[in-house]
Amino acid sequence: MGLDQILxxxxxxxxxxxxxxxxxxxxxxxxxMLNVCDLSTDGCFTLGAVVGAAVAISGHPYLSIPAAMLxxxxxxxxxxxxxxxxxxxxxxxxxxxxxxxxxxxxxxMGGSSxxxxxxxxxxxxxxxxxxxxxxxxxxxxxxxxxxAVVIIAVLLGLFLKTRLGLAIRATGDNPDMxxxxxxxxxxxxxxxxxxxxxFTALSGCLLAQAQKSVNIDIGGGMVTIALASLLIGNxxxxxxxxxxxxxxxxxGAFVFRLVYTIALRFNMPAFMLKLVSSVxxxxxxxxxxxxxxxxxxxxxxxxxxxxxxxNA
Amino acid sequence: xxxxxxxxxxxxxxxxxxxxxxxxxxxxxxDADGKTVKVGICNYxxxxxxxxxxxxxxxxxxxxxxxxxxxxxxxxxxxxxxANLLTQIISNFIADDVDIMIGVATPVAMxxxxxxxxxxIPVVFAAVSDxxxxxxxxxxxxxxxxVTGTSDYLDTAAVMQLITAADPDVKNIALLYDIGxxxxxxxxxxxxxxxxxxxxxxxxxxxxxxxxxxxxxxxLIADGVDAVFTPTDNTIMKSELSIYEMLQEAGIPHYTGADxxxxxGAFLGYGVDYAALGVETANMAASIALGGAKPADTAVxxxxxxxxxxxxxxxxxxxxxxDEICKAFEPFCTKIQxxxxxxxxxxxx
Amino acid sequence: xLRVDNITKSFSVGTETRRALDGVSLNVKKGDFITxxxxxxxxKSTLFNAIAGSFITDSGTISLDGRDITLMSEYKRAHSIGRxxxxxxxxxxxxxxxxxxxxxAAGSGKWLSRVSKRDRELFREKVSMLGMGLxxxxxxxxxxxxxxxxxxLTLIMATINPPKLLLLDEHTAALDPGAAExxxxxxxxxxxxxxxxxxxxxxxxxSALELGNRTIMMDKGKIVTDVSGNERAALTVNDLLLRxxxxxxxxxxxxxxxxx
Numbered sequence: 001m002g003l004d005q006i007l008x009x010x011x012x013x014x015x016x017x018x019x020x021x022x023x024x025x026x027x028x029x030x031x032x033m034l035n036v037c038d039l040s041t042d043g044c045f046t047l048g049a050v051v052g053a054a055v056a057i058s059g060h061p062y063l064s065i066p067a068a069m070l071x072x073x074x075x076x077x078x079x080x081x082x083x084x085x086x087x088x089x090x091x092x093x094x095x096x097x098x099x100x101x102x103x104x105x106x107x108x109m110g111g112s113s114x115x116x117x118x119x120x121x122x123x124x125x126x127x128x129x130x131x132x133x134x135x136x137x138x139x140x141x142x143x144x145x146x147x148a149v150v151i152i153a154v155l156l157g158l159f160l161k162t163r164l165g166l167a168i169r170a171t172g173d174n175p176d177m178x179x180x181x182x183x184x185x186x187x188x189x190x191x192x193x194x195x196x197x198x199f200t201a202l203s204g205c206l207l208a209q210a211q212k213s214v215n216i217d218i219g220g221g222m223v224t225i226a227l228a229s230l231l232i233g234n235x236x237x238x239x240x241x242x243x244x245x246x247x248x249x250x251x252g253a254f255v256f257r258l259v260y261t262i263a264l265r266f267n268m269p270a271f272m273l274k275l276v277s278s279v280x281x282x283x284x285x286x287x288x289x290x291x292x293x294x295x296x297x298x299x300x301x302x303x304x305x306x307x308x309x310x311n312a
Numbered sequence: 313x314x315x316x317x318x319x320x321x322x323x324x325x326x327x328x329x330x331x332x333x334x335x336x337x338x339x340x341x342x343d344a345d346g347k348t349v350k351v352g353i354c355n356y357x358x359x360x361x362x363x364x365x366x367x368x369x370x371x372x373x374x375x376x377x378x379x380x381x382x383x384x385x386x387x388x389x390x391x392x393x394x395a396n397l398l399t400q401i402i403s404n405f406i407a408d409d410v411d412i413m414i415g416v417a418t419p420v421a422m423x424x425x426x427x428x429x430x431x432x433i434p435v436v437f438a439a440v441s442d443x444x445x446x447x448x449x450x451x452x453x454x455x456x457x458x459v460t461g462t463s464d465y466l467d468t469a470a471v472m473q474l475i476t477a478a479d480p481d482v483k484n485i486a487l488l489y490d491i492g493x494x495x496x497x498x499x500x501x502x503x504x505x506x507x508x509x510x511x512x513x514x515x516x517x518x519x520x521x522x523x524x525x526x527x528x529x530x531x532l533i534a535d536g537v538d539a540v541f542t543p544t545d546n547t548i549m550k551s552e553l554s555i556y557e558m559l560q561e562a563g564i565p566h567y568t569g570a571d572x573x574x575x576x577g578a579f580l581g582y583g584v585d586y587a588a589l590g591v592e593t594a595n596m597a598a599s600i601a602l603g604g605a606k607p608a609d610t611a612v613x614x615x616x617x618x619x620x621x622x623x624x625x626x627x628x629x630x631x632x633x634x635d636e637i638c639k640a641f642e643p644f645c646t647k648i649q650x651x652x653x654x655x656x657x658x659x660x661x
Numbered sequence: 662x663l664r665v666d667n668i669t670k671s672f673s674v675g676t677e678t679r680r681a682l683d684g685v686s687l688n689v690k691k692g693d694f695i696t697x698x699x700x701x702x703x704x705k706s707t708l709f710n711a712i713a714g715s716f717i718t719d720s721g722t723i724s725l726d727g728r729d730i731t732l733m734s735e736y737k738r739a740h741s742i743g744r745x746x747x748x749x750x751x752x753x754x755x756x757x758x759x760x761x762x763x764x765x766a767a768g769s770g771k772w773l774s775r776v777s778k779r780d781r782e783l784f785r786e787k788v789s790m791l792g793m794g795l796x797x798x799x800x801x802x803x804x805x806x807x808x809x810x811x812x813x814l815t816l817i818m819a820t821i822n823p824p825k826l827l828l829l830d831e832h833t834a835a836l837d838p839g840a841a842e843x844x845x846x847x848x849x850x851x852x853x854x855x856x857x858x859x860x861x862x863x864x865x866x867x868s869a870l871e872l873g874n875r876t877i878m879m880d881k882g883k884i885v886t887d888v889s890g891n892e893r894a895a896l897t898v899n900d901l902l903l904r905x906x907x908x909x910x911x912x913x914x915x916x917x918x919x920x921x
Contacts, residue, residue: 162772162773163764163772163775167765169754169756170757170762170765173755177753177762178736179735180766181766183736183768184736
């Protein structure tokens, strides 16, 4: 198998990894920083895809990006209000919004369940023609995805160092302390969830436009995959400073896709891949943990041996 | 640092793995000259109709291979409705240099269309209800690009006629489908047109999962409808085994758009013979891959929906007389066959 | 400075309702340093919660520096009220660095502002006052600090913008004697430096009489004793015990309170 083909496969894994890493960054903000398990991710991802597709089909490919992100903000806002002002538990709030979004998404798609963007201009097609001039048109998907990820990651890194960003981090760490600092944790939760969901929606919008079609299942299972990527990323770069942690998230998403690619090369049937991803996540977390425990295990084994010898 | 190094090392190993393995599907049946044609088939979800199509495609390709002395190297995968996975499967096919791709169901066909925009690998779709509506082809006669295939477009009006033939006094029909299924949209719209034109009342009952479909069926039974209609809807298909007994007990006949429903206990499956569809898809693929036919000029093949499959067990339970029913349906069908309830077509052959 | 007027608060635990605050009135003048003592369950921490706004009282009014804060939410009151808890972990965010914690507490600047050099200098100045060497560890996460260090940090955070009222809820109780003494010393010097008005709950009867200018004893949700000036100067620990027995009709047999 030639280098060209390996590179092509790596490129697909990288493209998909980059696009889904936006959702991972969203979960990084909502789960790792704000300590909220946001189960509305699947629905919000689909919302971004659907809104982006609808706007692109109506002839405005560039507007589809801010439109999708705004839709994400709205979704995050509702999830946040439910859990801060309406007394709904945060897990339940995510589930409620997720369920409601199913109907909203179908309604946006005009009652049908598939939208085809083959004839429509998307952000990707626009970039493709621009890149054709410098002969890089094969890489257009990669270019757009990479650009989006870099911009969002940098913005996120800068944001988390601002006062508001610090307040959001503290809200997940110690809400009492946030109140003592005269900041309203309700406000920070709302902002945090709005921003996070806007990333998720952007992720959906890009995937839909990259594959030129949207169907209602496009977001299914996204939250699990993103959490798995988050955990993998944490294993590599979890303990470092903020910019590296963010890079770790993107890395985790890419590794996840890479695992799928390899498994597919080994001819594993597609339904086994979910098991593969579970195994990878377990390995990613347990191997360092067990390595840490190894000295203690060794000592216990030795002492047991000594006792055995003494009794013999 | 160590971790980064380990990671880079594993990427290199991964790349090496990918280079080393090549898909090892059942060894291509190489006869005579040993020309090999690589085919990539991707299915959308597991259900009786779609699986039936895939089996028939593979069987027919093998036959053609034997006839023409060519080996078809077939890679098959099923993406289980996961969009990301679908992209990776297709990219895998392209990396393997397939000569032709076959996509079963609309989402797969659309993804293949997008992936082959630049490299022009021919795509043959199977069981897409509305190729023009889905944007896959410009017109049914002249698709216009590298995509063509077979369509299981359902003649809804014909099914409606069967309903009135069996029960001239029918007053209220339940339309049971999944609003999220692309294959149902056009058919349900046509059904409503027909029913409006003929002054028959109808109600819509929808569900997106097996549980919801079961609840919908309980609702329509409570509403006392006279008959139920379902087009080629994958979700209802998956749920049929759970609902057919309820409908039998309530005495409500279930008219559907595919024989696989009848296999799973529905009263009637009227529509495309999916086995034939599979065979035709394989024929089309072979003619493009071997015979030099161009997808742009190859018309999308639709099927004469005329085959009615009646489930005799259900027929009895509903109190219909099989022969009388056959006589009533005869004017509208090209073929009538019977079937009993089972889980797969293999069991009833 | 602080005027608490006949506040009440009841809590229902299961089917019972308990009156935690039963008509408490208190008038705190600017510059007062009041020590508060009482048996467990007397209502001392509940009083602090009421003043700080952790809950809204059932009846009565609270006003701070002339402003009615009875119905104000906790985070808004935190502008003017600083608070330290017995649990040293409560006052700071363990996942963030010392500098980041201070930045949040300092509360300067708009939402999208970052920590400026001037801010950092200010933080360094305040923290070196502790003499714990924390000013060299600004980039370390707070989670790695000891209880005493975290409480010291919380103290700085609470007073970096001198509050109108400082509430200290047994803030040295969970520390070892060495750290406790240090924290008390720093507390004292900060209060003196900024002339802060302070309420301090303590279980140490000796400290209660030695520190500050006024002592309050609470029992069953009410204030039962309020001494200051000469009367207070003449009191001994034993006197307090006797007085308590008279008022509440039961012996004060909480061992902890007798330990010096």
